[in-house]
Amino acid sequence: MTRSWLRSSLQLLWLVLMTLSPVYAEDLVVSYRSPESDNDRRLDYTTDLLRLALDKTVSSHGGYRFEQQDRMNKVRNIRVAKSNMHPNFFAVLSFDEAFAKEGLDYVRFPLHLGVVGYRVCFVAPAARAAVAKIDGVAELKKFSIGQGVGWQDVNVLRNNGFEVAEVPSYESLFGMLSKDRFDLLCRGINDVAGEMQAHPELVLDHSFMLSYPMPQFLYTHKDNQAARQRVELGLKRAYADGSLLNLFKLHFRQSIEAVEPLRRRVLKLSNAAVTGIDFDFKKYDFDLNEFSR
Known part of the structure; x- marks a missing residue:
């Protein structure tokens, strides 16, 4: 058996394996801000949700690395997203049509299911x-x-x-x-x-x-379309298989039950901003009756 024949055989085997398995580039790097303080638990759910979405797409898109950036308030969070200074930086924001004009695009999935x-x-x-x-x-x-x-x-x-x-x-x-x-x-x-x-x-x-309607979305720079589409696909997969709803209940059942929303008088306000949302976000609304006692 000659070395050239062995080399040719190995190359052929490699080509065959590549046709049978997905070919991935290096791991996707995704960035996200840290909480504003030690008492700030607002990002716990959305951080876990972003990881869940990425986990749901590993088989189809490959691995990923998750990087948390510095603490920042909402204003700086938006500024960092617009600058695209961190790789695939995602910000949790309520919908605003102005963001599109400022270079941002959003994942078409309401993170908190309407609550x-x-x-x-x-x-x-x-x-x-x-x-x-x-x-x-x-x-x-x-x-x-x-x-x-x-x-x-x-x-x-x-x-x-x-x-x-x-x-x-x-x-x-x-x-x-x-x-x-x-x-x-x-x-x-x-x-x-x-x-x-x-x-x-x-x-x-x-x-x-x-x-009042206040859906929140993951926003990222418009140039990060591959990452945005991957996260959107992952969220929809997680919603379809029930894992997203399980995570939602794990994080929020205690809080929603504690305030007893169904026992309260509801005062409705309007939010004109949501008229610019280009998909049916309300179909994902969570039914508060599921947490009624």
Whole structure:
């Protein structure tokens, strides 16, 4: 057996194997921001969800490496995504048509299955008695609401006639509320249980719940289409096989059950921004009755 024959045989074998198995380039690198503080648990679910989506596509797209970047608030998060300074950087953002003009594209899947649009409110000490007596949106507008700088809720609330105080730091919101710097801090029913544990000094109102469409998506620079399409495919696969819903329940059951949403008076607001969404995001809405007691 000559060396040339052996070399030719090995090359032929390699070509045959390549036709039978997918051919991958090096592992895909995906970037994501770190939480703003040690008490910030808001990214736990979406970080796990992004990993799940990538895991669901390993067999078809190959491996990946996950890199968490520095801590940053929402404004810097958007700026970093627009700059494309990190490989395949994904940001969790509420829909805004302006992002497309600024070089961003989004994964067509609502990460929180509609529950972020249900908001319950922590109440400042001086406002507790008065807030407990409200019976509609008109009366609620008499109270100021604190929100983070860059949060899409700021536009929604102002467009519905509310006074909004914007605060640059997530942690500062809780301290400012406790000092009566504003009257209400309204949070998604998926987040509030962890925040109640981190800030036991605060009081959560139990009489009403705001409701407005507020789907959140994974946004990335428009040049990262291969990564965006892979994540979208992975999320849809995870939704179809039930693993996404299992992860959703693991993260949010405690919080949603704790606020007892079905026992609250629902005050509906509008959000004109969602009219620009180019797919049926509401078909993924989670039925709150699944968590009723």
